[in-house]
Amino acid sequence: MEAGILVPSPTSSSPLSTPIPSVILTQDELKKIAAYKAVEYVESGMVLGLGTGSTAKHAVDRIGELLHQGKLQNIVGIPTSKKTHEQALSVGIPLSDLDSHPVLDLAIDGADEVDPHLNLVKGRGGSLLREKMVEGACRKFVVIVDESKLVKHLGGSGLAMPVEIVPFCWKFTAKRLQDLFEDAGCVGKLRTFGENGEPFVTDNRNYIVDLYFKKDIGDLKAASDAILQLAGVVEHGMFLDMATTVIVASELGITVKNK
Ligand SMILES: O=C[C@H](O)[C@H](O)[C@H](O)COP(=O)(O)O
Known part of the structure; x- marks a missing residue:
């Protein structure tokens, strides 16, 4: 992997070009800076x-x-969720799907x-399942984050590692997932929403179990394989060896990390 390149803020009028300000940027402003930088990779005619x-x-x-x-001009977008589908249509991006465009230029x-x-x-x-399908079909996958997303080890932030599962006997699958990572102190929780704790349903009509780890989960490829071997699991949220570029926005500027 190449070392990160610190890109100083340029000086024209786009959000990217705002000089490093003396005020603290919000997390959303940093997200926007990373996103605008990524769009510089987009060329006319791309899928x-x-x-x-x-x-x-x-x-x-x-x-x-x-x-x-x-x-x-001549952009074709392949959305990774129903929500993005709606948003892309609302801003005038022509859309298609993986059946018609099995190889994408960039995500x-x-x-x-x-x-x-x-x-x-x-x-x-x-949205992990559609994201993994679409982003796995891309020649180049550019990830955009603010610096708060950087971690030493996946799953070590104490936050959720999502796994999409079929609704059928979800408790059984959730327990098997939890047992898989017993040594890492794993707790699996069904994702819910609303006051009544209704199960969150994905665009593919599945459920999500969020795994929380107390300890390092160790070898990521082994963890990925073990999760995917469980009947009832559809996909998990670890995207291993998929990103080709990560653009990180921080108060200091933009860092571009390339594979
Ligand atoms: O399912 C959601 C996606 O994987 C998002 O790309 C991810 O959660 C990051 O979302 P955000 O940019 O809102 O932090």
Whole structure:
């Protein structure tokens, strides 16, 4: 992996070009800076994977804006969720799907965690399955984060590692997932929403079990394989060896990390 390159803020008028300000930037402003930088990788005629979440949203808006201004042309977007599908249509991005475009030029998406090897945790917004399908079909996958997403080890932040499972006997699958990582003090919780604790249902009509670890889960590939071997599991939120570039926005500027 190449060392990170610190890109100083340029001086023209785009959000990217804002000089390093003396005021503290909000997390959302940092997300927007990373997103706008990623959109610089987009060229006319590309088939693009459109990510999901509060960071990717800025990239989708920016692509729509550039299409509207005529600075980008002939873009085809492949959305990674129903929500992004709606947003992309609303900003005028022509859409298609993986059946029609099985190979994509580029995808841009956020992440929940990024480790030093550019492995990711994704799916805290619930879109991991479609994201993994679309981003796995891309020649280049650019991840956009603010610096709060950087971790030493995936799953070590104390936050959720999402696993999408079929609803059928979900407690059984959740228990088997938890047992798999007993040594790491794993607790699996069904993701719910609303006052009545209704199960959160993904775009694919599945449930999500969020795994929380007290200790390091060790070898990530082994953990991935073990999770995927369980009947009832559809996909997990570890994106190993998929990102080609990670753009990190911080108060100091933008760091671009390449595989
Ligand atoms: O399911 C959600 C996606 O994986 C998101 O890309 C991820 O959760 C990061 O979201 P955000 O940019 O809102 O932090």
